[in-house]
Amino acid sequence: MPAEAESVTTPAADDAAAAGRSADTTPDADAPRSREGLRAIAGRWETLLVALFIVLLPIGQAISPEFLTSDSFTTGSLDFSEIALMALPLTLVVVAAEIDLSVASVLGLSSALMATLWNGGLPLELIMPLCIVAGGLCGAFNGLLVTRLGLPSLAVTIGTLALFRGLAFVVIGDDSVTDFPAVWTDRAFGNFAGTAVPNVIVLFAVLAVLFAVLLHFTPFGRSVFAIGANEEAAFYSGLRVKRIKLTLFVLSGAVAALAGVVISLRNSTAAANVGVGFELTVVTAVLLGGVSIFGGRGTIGGVILALLLLGGIQKALLLSESISSYWIQIVTGTLLVSSVLGPNLVRRVSDARRRHSTQPTQEVSP
């Protein structure tokens, strides 16, 4: 069982998590069954997200005629770019039944390092890889505490959330650096070759493809799923669980540091207080994308769809002239909960229906 703080689950849910039994609306089809074809596609989580996104489009347009414009895409995606970047490795982490709440603090530390090294006279071309390495080290710190000491990642990353953010302030204090060379800041908020797609989004797209391949098309990715579904079984079947988990945390830290570099250049401001609170949005995107908090299930595609959905909702609300910005928070929170509640309820209903039709003796009631 994943070593996390979990909710009180009944044995039915426990079994489902452990055995990876899929219900109608989970994105996992590890039991190829009679429900192939159209029904399977219709029942998938990603389909729901696509449907929600399609529903969002006219609603957004009704809120503001500026919604369905390339401008909205450009600025809206830029606003979300760092969240999007960090969501990619976090997907793998959560699939492995762990969590990393320290990503925003690594982002801040990376920004603070950028500022300090820049003040120290180092060229940007050297600073950027250094920051990414530093992020990887932070991730390794998390990973070692989780794998070597066996500490729960929730508690560890709550601690490193404070620790890394604190270190960011120790490094640069209250200072900020705002005079990065224009050639880089222009690249950071500029668009790709005259299109409406920002450079940063192209970067995201490249990374998204890489992570998708890593998770869905390589043995490494399969191991991640296996670990998340049943860590003990994975261990006994020969997978190097500790090494894999450590790698995931290192990736998470490195990409968070990259996001820190990107946001500092994009806003021409490197400081220690950059990105405070981002981790919640990143986790929301991952969970909304259909990645199970228990591990063993999830897709990069789903997370990308969730990012689109969240970004679109935020953009629509920002463009609205009458809806208060406060609703963004309420909507995000509700979406987050619904993303897990929904499938649970659906599964309970279908379980109940099945029970009534077949009358088995051993279905446990919720």
Add this chain to the structure above:
Amino acid sequence: MSAVDATAADPTATGGEARRLTEWVFRVRELGIVGAFVLLMVFTAVMEPRFVNADSLRNLALNAAIFAILAAGQTLVIITRNVDLSVGSVLGLAAFMAGDLLSAHPGLAIPAVIVLGMALGAACGALNGVLVTFGQVPALVVTLGTLYAFRGVAFLWTDGRQVNAETLPDAFLNLGTGSILGVPTLAVIALVVVVVVGQALRDFRVGRELYAIGSNPEGARLAGVRSGRRVFWAFVASGALAGLAGVLFTARFGTVDATAGSGYELTVISATVVGGVAIFGGTGSVYGAALGALLLNTITSSLIVLKVDAFWQQAAIGALLLLAIAFDRLVGLRLDAALRRRSALRAG
């Protein structure tokens, strides 16, 4: 995984070696915090004697009081292997509601305001509880969502307004800044809350069931513990206490706006874990958590007084939390091994 696994076969059993051993561990853990606290006080006092004068101590107690109350509620939830991230937002809601009400109706009886605040908190907690137990959504997800949602509601409600100390009745503000026999009223209230909740957890069957649910959910269910109901009420209690903390927040600071309590949840969880409540569930006590809150707040104040760069504060708290969970893990492993040896001896 937790130290109480071996007793889970009969989670409500009293007596026995295992129970005595774990009780002993509780004690040691709590003493450890007290020890760390005393060390810190002594060290700071040596460097800056004004740190231990009456006024300073009074302020220490005041600062920690609200967090101690929040930590008490959080303990109930974490013991059952859940977590409540929404306490900061609930505090904010209750704080503003209390201030708003009293500003508009200064004649309202203070106990009534407190009850209303707790009721609001309890309602929020009930929502969390229903989603976790009936909806079977993990507590992390639920309370993350309600953290957002409740804060958004607070913003909508306040609509840019702010409650000012000016418009609050003096009697109410005295609750937050006054003293009873030289001890700050808030600290007394916090102490009473901690003792009531702590003893309830220790002496009543309900308390033992909460521990059982956290240390071995399956075993608890098999032993007939109504897990869903207990966890639901744990969340309601956490919410109610957060509501109480909110009302007291307003009494203390007088000025409240929509951002009251933002970010408190991480401090509270850190305090609770540092205080010996394992994030795995199943172990820990309210007293430990309250001591953890006191320790964390003292560190903050002590760093300011020692003129240590304020920036080290956050890093220090993070490091402390990591140390605490590492230490707990080591202790937990040792205890596990010890219990296993004993039951093996007994069996063999």
Add this chain to the structure above:
Amino acid sequence: MIPFGSRARRHLLTTTIAAVAALAVAACGSTKNDSSSSSGSSQSSSTGASANAEAPIKKGLKVVSIPKQLGNPYEEFEHSGVQEAMKELGGSDRIQGSTDAGASSQVPIINSIVQQKPAAIVIAGNDPNAVAPALKQAAQRGIKVVAMDSDVAPDARSVFVNQVTTKLVGQNQVESIAKQIGNKGQIAILSATANATNQNAWIKVMKDTLKDPKYKDIKLVKVAYGDDDDQKSFQQMQGLIQAYPNLKGVISPTTVGVAAAARYLSKSPEKGKVKLTGLGFPNQMRKFVDDGTVDEFQLWVPKDVGYLAGQAAAALASGRITGKPGETFTAGRLGKYTIGPNSEIVLGPLTTFNKENIGKFDF
């Protein structure tokens, strides 16, 4: 356990659909996108057109004002002045902001506002540089940018409406505390957030003012940050008193800070012994002036700042001024104003509040 082929293919399908949908929106949406990769040219004189002081104020001007943070009463009050001005001139103003005062929190909001194409943006900046690229974008689309209270990068705005000159704020505040402590002793500053442009500018002036030989016996021992958060400011004040037993005075040039500091002082043994001054709201500070905690404090009328900014925005949007130093315009009930160097418009001098006059004000 995990069948490979068909599931992977389904992933590919849904992901591709998603990606194509997003790109379709991007591509097929009306491409009004000027290349945003250039950093934009300076706004003030690029319009080329000269001011026409006689031009009528256009009717129906839409202005959006962006405070540092939503839910902050000072900001709300200040921005209500923009609304007052726009209403008077037959236009409208809408307030849109973020719930936190982070350096880059205003950027998504500016971007979205730019899409709505208002006539002007009035902004109190959280960070002078973080918002600059977005504001320059706005300028390129013909939207006039007025910075108010907390400045942004000069080439990202047409004019900056300042409540008092930065110099006067710093000087007046030092004078106020010096008077109260008899020109002798340790003082500290309790500020807001560390990035805030206005705070840092004022603190710099204070430090320069203290170099004057008249203040040679006054020593500034610490600048603490309360982040415009009530409890944090309260705790910082507490810390200051404890860390510096010889502290004689505290300057808190932020309404949140000075109120929290006064509240702490009024219940502590240092009341009356440690002097406090700062920038505070009369309604919040009245209690502490009455009970002797605070002898005097200072401020301006925030609503007037907003009113002036609104008038300036309308004047810019109507072509009455272009933001060049030396131009003049009439700002409704406040009278005539001249644009100063660096395109700065100053509202006026600080008002000092004390026991004698505090009863006259209600804000």
